[in-house]
Amino acid sequence: MAGLGFEETELRLGLPGGNDAEEATRSSGKRAFEETIDLKLKLEQPAPERDEDEEAAAADVIPAAANSLSSPAASVATGGGSMKRSPSQSSVVTAELPDPEKPRAPKAQAVGWPPVRSFRKNILSVQSTQKGAGAGVAALVKVSMDGAPYLRKVGLRMYGSYHDLSKALEKMFSSFTIAGSCGSQGMKDMNETKLADLLSGSEYVPTYEDKDGDWMLVGDVPWEMFVESCKRLRIMKGSEAVGLGHTEGDGKMQEQMLRNAYLHASGISCNDTALLFYVS
Amino acid sequence: MTYFPEEVVEHIFSFLPSHSDRNTVSLVCKVWYEIERLSRRSVFVGNCYAVRPEQVVRRFPNVRALTVKGKPHFADFNLVPPDWGGYAGPWIEAAARSCVGLEELRMKRMVVSDESLELLARSFPRFKALVLISCEGFSTEGLADIASHCKHLRELDLQENDVEDRGPRWLSSFPDSCTSLVSLNFACIKGEVDSASLERLVAKSPNLRSLRLNRAVSVDTLSKILLRTPNLEDLGTGNLTEEFQTESYLRLTNALEKCKMLRSLSGFWDASPACVPFIYPLCHQLTGLNLSYTPTLEYSDLTKMISRCVKLQRLWVLDCISDKGLQVVASSCKDLQELRVFPSDFYVAGYSAVTEEGLVAISSGCRKLTSLLYFCHQMTNEALLTIAKNCPNFIRFRLCILEPRKPDATTNQPLDEGFGAIVRECKGLRRLSISGLLTDKVFMYIGKYAKQLEMLSIAFAGDSDEGMMHIMNGCKNLRKLEIRDSPFGDGALLGNVAKYETMRSLWMSSCNVTLKGCEILASKMPMLNVEIMNELDGSCEMEENSVDPSRVEKLYVYRTTAGARDDAPNFVKIL
Numbered sequence: 001m002a003g004l005g006f007e008e009t010e011l012r013l014g015l016p017g018g019n020d021a022e023e024a025t026r027s028s029g030k031r032a033f034e035e036t037i038d039l040k041l042k043l044e045q046p047a048p049e050r051d052e053d054e055e056a057a058a059a060d061v062i063p064a065a066a067n068s069l070s071s072p073a074a075s076v077a078t079g080g081g082s083m084k085r086s087p088s089q090s091s092v093v094t095a096e097l098p099d100p101e102k103p104r105a106p107k108a109q110a111v112g113w114p115p116v117r118s119f120r121k122n123i124l125s126v127q128s129t130q131k132g133a134g135a136g137v138a139a140l141v142k143v144s145m146d147g148a149p150y151l152r153k154v155g156l157r158m159y160g161s162y163h164d165l166s167k168a169l170e171k172m173f174s175s176f177t178i179a180g181s182c183g184s185q186g187m188k189d190m191n192e193t194k195l196a197d198l199l200s201g202s203e204y205v206p207t208y209e210d211k212d213g214d215w216m217l218v219g220d221v222p223w224e225m226f227v228e229s230c231k232r233l234r235i236m237k238g239s240e241a242v243g244l245g246h247t248e249g250d251g252k253m254q255e256q257m258l259r260n261a262y263l264h265a266s267g268i269s270c271n272d273t274a275l276l277f278y279v280s
Numbered sequence: 281m282t283y284f285p286e287e288v289v290e291h292i293f294s295f296l297p298s299h300s301d302r303n304t305v306s307l308v309c310k311v312w313y314e315i316e317r318l319s320r321r322s323v324f325v326g327n328c329y330a331v332r333p334e335q336v337v338r339r340f341p342n343v344r345a346l347t348v349k350g351k352p353h354f355a356d357f358n359l360v361p362p363d364w365g366g367y368a369g370p371w372i373e374a375a376a377r378s379c380v381g382l383e384e385l386r387m388k389r390m391v392v393s394d395e396s397l398e399l400l401a402r403s404f405p406r407f408k409a410l411v412l413i414s415c416e417g418f419s420t421e422g423l424a425d426i427a428s429h430c431k432h433l434r435e436l437d438l439q440e441n442d443v444e445d446r447g448p449r450w451l452s453s454f455p456d457s458c459t460s461l462v463s464l465n466f467a468c469i470k471g472e473v474d475s476a477s478l479e480r481l482v483a484k485s486p487n488l489r490s491l492r493l494n495r496a497v498s499v500d501t502l503s504k505i506l507l508r509t510p511n512l513e514d515l516g517t518g519n520l521t522e523e524f525q526t527e528s529y530l531r532l533t534n535a536l537e538k539c540k541m542l543r544s545l546s547g548f549w550d551a552s553p554a555c556v557p558f559i560y561p562l563c564h565q566l567t568g569l570n571l572s573y574t575p576t577l578e579y580s581d582l583t584k585m586i587s588r589c590v591k592l593q594r595l596w597v598l599d600c601i602s603d604k605g606l607q608v609v610a611s612s613c614k615d616l617q618e619l620r621v622f623p624s625d626f627y628v629a630g631y632s633a634v635t636e637e638g639l640v641a642i643s644s645g646c647r648k649l650t651s652l653l654y655f656c657h658q659m660t661n662e663a664l665l666t667i668a669k670n671c672p673n674f675i676r677f678r679l680c681i682l683e684p685r686k687p688d689a690t691t692n693q694p695l696d697e698g699f700g701a702i703v704r705e706c707k708g709l710r711r712l713s714i715s716g717l718l719t720d721k722v723f724m725y726i727g728k729y730a731k732q733l734e735m736l737s738i739a740f741a742g743d744s745d746e747g748m749m750h751i752m753n754g755c756k757n758l759r760k761l762e763i764r765d766s767p768f769g770d771g772a773l774l775g776n777v778a779k780y781e782t783m784r785s786l787w788m789s790s791c792n793v794t795l796k797g798c799e800i801l802a803s804k805m806p807m808l809n810v811e812i813m814n815e816l817d818g819s820c821e822m823e824e825n826s827v828d829p830s831r832v833e834k835l836y837v838y839r840t841t842a843g844a845r846d847d848a849p850n851f852v853k854i855l
Contacts, residue, residue: 110684111357111358111359112354112357112358112359112764113357113684113739114623114655114680114682115356115357115680115713115737115739116357116622116623116655117356117357117414117440118356118358118442119414119440119442119468120440120572120573120622123573124573124598124624157578157579157600158578158579158600158602158604158633159579160578160579160580
């Protein structure tokens with residue numbers, strides 16, 4: 001959009017030696033995850049109105065769990081420029097992902113966009129602060145899977161049960177599961193009664209971090225409670241510990257190994273027995 | 281026809297349904313002009329600055345119903361600075377002087393003061409209906425005056441206004457003699473109401489057909505009220521939070537079941553999922569459902585309710601419903617005519633559980649769809665083509681992809697072809713809002729095919745002046761054009777100046793028009809008001825780091841017989 005005279009207030013983000021942002025947006029398509037996308041933030045100042053209770057500073061940077069994205073650490077994103085903020089402070093970087101399902105992380109604001117009446121905005125923002133849920137109205141949580149090069153985000157409220165969630169996760173991460181008996185089989189039936197099968201029969205263990213910061217096994221608590229308390233999900237690879245067999249007999253050894261691996265991964269001391277796995 | 285007595289001609293005119301028809305007959309000859317103007321009962325003023333209030337009331341002294349609209353549409357999204365204008369005062373004062381028979385007043389996006397409401401209440405002895413939509417500037421004290429003095433009040437309908445809360449006394453101000461209420465909507469009132477007053481009011485209003493409560497009204501009060509209104513057709517609930525015992529909800533269900541005429545439901549303030557089953561017995565008879573104020577209901581609650589609403593014609597929801605939920609809507613609500621899906625996340629590239637898949641499902645299940653407002657995460661050309669084929673009867677099609685300039689999600693192409701299909705297939709399209717990545721090509725399609733189009737909203741779209749020119753030259757019925765953040769400049773602004781006389785208004789913000797261009801327009805077209813709004817006061821020197829000083833940030837052009845308005849604030853310059 002040359003010639004609009006926005007250059008002074010416009011933020012352009014990208015790799016050094018920079019792409020033209022517009023060009024990048026148009027040709028972005030199916031980029032490899034290593035590249036970062038240029039996100040053009042238009043900060044118009046002064047903004048006539050700002051909602052006080054909007055979280056202007058929510059910058060989501062997604063570090064790769066395993067492989068590294070070349071993303072520099074991002075600082076806070078601001079949007080909607082009130083007079084008090086200088087436009088120079090923000091940069092938001094996200095990874096461009098081939099999967100169109102992935103919601104964009106940056107929380108930029110533009111004046112009057114999206115075009116929703118203030119009346120409506122005020123109602124919804126009041127209601128979400130009242131609710132005080134950790135992940136907000138949509139219960140968005142990051143999902144990492146060991147071995148996957150990038151994270152995903154899901155809205156837990158979109159699903160009615162563990163079963164629905166597991167199907168969705170399966171779909172999301174199916175490209176990363178190792179061919180064979182593990183992956184898809186492992187994601188099915190993530191309900192309470194089938195956890196035993198899951199643990200003994202698959203490489204993947206779904207865990208989550210709850211409001212208290214503890215890592216829990218998915219499926220222990222009723223669905224609603226899980227949605228309320230889940231802050232992020234991690235799909236652990238059981239074989240991170242050792243190579244696994246899938247027979248019953250190995251179950252116990254596997255459990256111990258998983259436990260060790262898990263403790264190690266979470267940084268919890270081995271003496272902490274308030275542990276999270278159990279095999280029913 | 282001139283040999284007929286006036287009463288006969290007048291009677292013939294009374295069959296003319298539309299304002300434009302009546303306007304036309306008034307041009308035939310002086311006699312007809314006189315007959316028409318004295319017998320006109322209903323006047324619609326689409327832009328309060330297009331004509332002086334005195335002119336209107338002088339020409340139509342016997343008007344009974346007056347509708348006036350103020351600020352431009354983009355004021356809804358905070359693009360119009362506060363204090364821009366749109367004052368109701370002059371209209372109410374003029375009517376109070378010359379049209380004492382006034383019975384109905386409808387206003388949208390106007391600034392209404394308590395003093396004006398008091399004047400209104402005292403000036404029109406037969407006043408029956410007040411409808412205020414997206415207005416501001418008044419408080420509950422003004423409403424108290426309306427309640428106290430309008431003895432024949434039938435309708436008090438307050439939609440999404442910004443009302444200052446000065447206490448609940450307004451509701452108690454209806455005198456005992458007032459038994460004529462048919463419609464009461466105070467959903468936008470923020471404060472408490474006195475339940476006893478409300479119950480008393482309802483008890484003495486046997487004609488009540490439409491009642492929309494605010495958040496302060498409890499489940500118990502609602503149940504008591506409903507027992508008194510078996511003929512209620514439209515209900516906006518109070519709050520439906522979980523705090524109450526199941527008994528309260530059982531009472532509610534019993535009361536609701538008695539309302540056999542109930543067709544439309546809204547409100548659901550703070551509704552908890554637990555309350556949803558209590559509405560089930562009603563669902564089969566509903567034609568209208570508004571759940572768009574309720575982020576606390578998730579997709580499963582929503583779908584359980586909606587799947588029972590087999591007669592639904594109008595549905596407003598939040599995007600928490602997700603694509604999957606929209607599939608349920610598509611398979612359950614075969615009579616659906618209007619759908620609005622609002623975002624629950626307001627950031628520019630915010631998350632939305634709704635994509636093109638949901639809309640495709642809707643289009644294939646709900647073939648009667650004519651009106652759509654859809655906020656979504658992404659769209660594809662293929663989806664739009666399918667939607668256009670499935671639903672060629674769209675009259676209103678408003679699509680908002682949350683991220684500006686987002687291309688087709690699978691091909692990364694612009695969405696020109698998709699919207700092109702919409703305008704090609706939907707020959708009756710009257711209103712269109714476009715979004716996503718769009719080049720001048722989409723405007724070529726719109727100009728070529730959208731012959732019935734009356735209102736077009738453009739944001740972050742197009743490449744050059746050519747885009748806008750396609751619209752100006754092609755859309756014969758265009759009345760309102762609003763554009764933001766698009767690269768159209770003076771060339772487009774001045775490319776077809778005669779067109780503006782046939783339109784109500786043009787809005788351009790964050791485009792490429794310059795002061796020079798606007799000055800040329802103003803000089804060529806004296807019947808237009810060319811309003812310029814800059815962030816900086818026009819008289820100051822421009823600051824060093826600002827944008828090009830001749831660039832016009834906000835432009836509002838409208839035809840008028842009233843000349844430049846005298847109530848413009850400092851930041852508005854009228855050329």
